[in-house]
Amino acid sequence: MPYGKVDKAIEDIRNGKFIIVVDSEDRENEGDLVMASELVTPDAVNFMAKEARGLICVSLSSERALDLDLAPMERRNTSLHKTAFTVSVDAVQNTTTGTSAYDRFQTIRTLIASDSVAEDLGRPGHVFPIVGKEGGVLRRSGHTEASMDLARMAGLQPSGTICEIMAEDGTMARFSELQTFSEKHDLVMITIEDLIRYRRSKENLVKRIETVAMPTGMGEFRLHLYEDLYADDSHLALTIGDIQAEESVLVRIHSECLTGDVFGSMRCDCGDQLNEAMKKIADVGTGIIVYLRQEGRGIGLAHKIKAYKLQEDGLDTVEANVKLGFPPDLRDYGVGAQIIYDLGARKLIVMTNNPMKLVGLEGHGLEIVDRKSINIGANECNRGYLETKKTKLGHLIE
Template sequence: MISDIKEIISHFKKGDMIILIDDEDRENEGDLVISAKHLTPDHINFMITHAKGLVCAPISSEIASNLNLSLMEGVNNEMETQFTASVDLKGEGVTTGISAEDRYKTIIGLTKEDAKRENFSIPGHIFPLKSMDGGVLRRAGHTEAAVDLCKISDHYPVAVICEIINEDGSMARLEDLELFAEKHNLPIGTIKDLIEYRLETKTPVSFISKSTIPTEHGEFEAHVYRDNNDNTEHIALTHGDYLAEEATMVRVHSECLTGDVLFSKKCDCGYQLDAAFKKIVENEAGVLLYVRGHEGRGIGLGNKIKAYALQDE
């Protein structure tokens, strides 16, 4: 039976292990999840013995950055699981790194606010997973769900997850997970319900600032807003007077550094932006919404330049 998401949050906050399942259209799997704040070696041993999947440690992007944990080779799409370099804690009695005790110590090492890259051996036996900024509202994965639960519970954003595998080696699906949960007295929650909870409890956009900006096309008023899901700041440029009862000219433009700033001939983004400014001024009123964080349709600047290089071959 699926538990209410508020019950799942309550269990997680007080240190219980939970099962989280994702959408059947995605991986359609269930993971054991627990906050690193309440982790013990026994929890690790339970995961190894009963769940039998890969023990991983979801961490916030800030922690990954602070520890200088780069993504593994081949991870180049934000919809993929963001595996970083695997780690073992140095010292603290850690030997091979594979025992439940050693893995526990390594994960606890990740929770230290003063932790540094040199505190860990690479590669190791714990696999940190970098959560996407914005959590499940940006990527509906177990990594983001685990870190979101930490943040909702006011825990340091490090968790532990492990896929649940059947006795025959196949992935456990909903019916299997319900039997597993009943056998081990564990609550089951869904990432879908966590997404709905976050949408209900978080203001999606915040106003930051505004100012008049003179441009070569005339004066525009810049209104800056922050997307609270991923902290990206977007700008709405307004020109002239427009009435609520009248249709307003609006242009939505996705950020394109190569086209908008470098005037690249490989796209017409710069031309479109210039044309939008001119059209709004000709109309004597309008809004240009400049959406940031969409470089290369979401693949990022580096991958966009790689694509340019492939086109030139």
């Protein structure tokens, strides 16, 4: 597969030029202007404001955001794509109102300067930092991560300045309009899927370590152990049957839940969902269950138990996570997508009630051909929990 277009995009980023990055039609279906933050100029900011007309944002690593004390804009992030905005900022020095192209250039420069400290930034302001996921587009298929990956691969600081491209009538520019914009301004245009393929041809998030037989009461599965190359952790996958790329495969991505999966806790429906998925896959005779180490929607076992205590004191599952200082859902599914791809599946029938899982699988060379609900009846202990997942987390519980 040729990757000349991505190579050209990286070269242009290295040379301080804009490129256009487009995401999936099923995701945001938008294009962003992208430039490496360390090469941004006042003229570049002015071009974004005049020609693209969207929000001007700066992608940063979580470590950089922590160094600058950039708190999340909203502790309870309910945006569809979990875009990790921090509080907006202005540079304190060498700016006036903060809104001019020069002022925003100064703010961008302050955000990435190695000697900047938290006190160099006023809050709120006119530039919007966004925290990217470690692992980039292989972890989350978003413009934030794409801009960081492109800057890093260009040998620059892993930070991009990005701006959504809008049509003249104020709506989001879609693919044909983005092509016209690209031709008008002579800008390379790539998709996030192009970048994922490019990175996956050179690197991975996971590595398969071992495969063993896994006989269960539901069927003869194979158990696959994967090492997470970006985190000191491991993940598992259960398969049954012969996985073929050209065939639609029943898939469940399941996040670890010790209390539900092992002890049969009635506080949640996790264990029941896992068992139901295993039964359905065994009945069909072909399928995959990816078991990710994302206990407590990503907050870990200890914090999950603390969240349980807060729930006993009257908070719901979302409020408890936020009270502990976490977003409602910290999970990501890029690792799961890579595991599924490694196992040979390309066309997926996904068993889930959570639409975020579908978003997380996009752009990884996987086609979602259908979604199947996996509904477990409520009991007296988890009725409120399931209602919260439906109303606050958008789960499609019937």
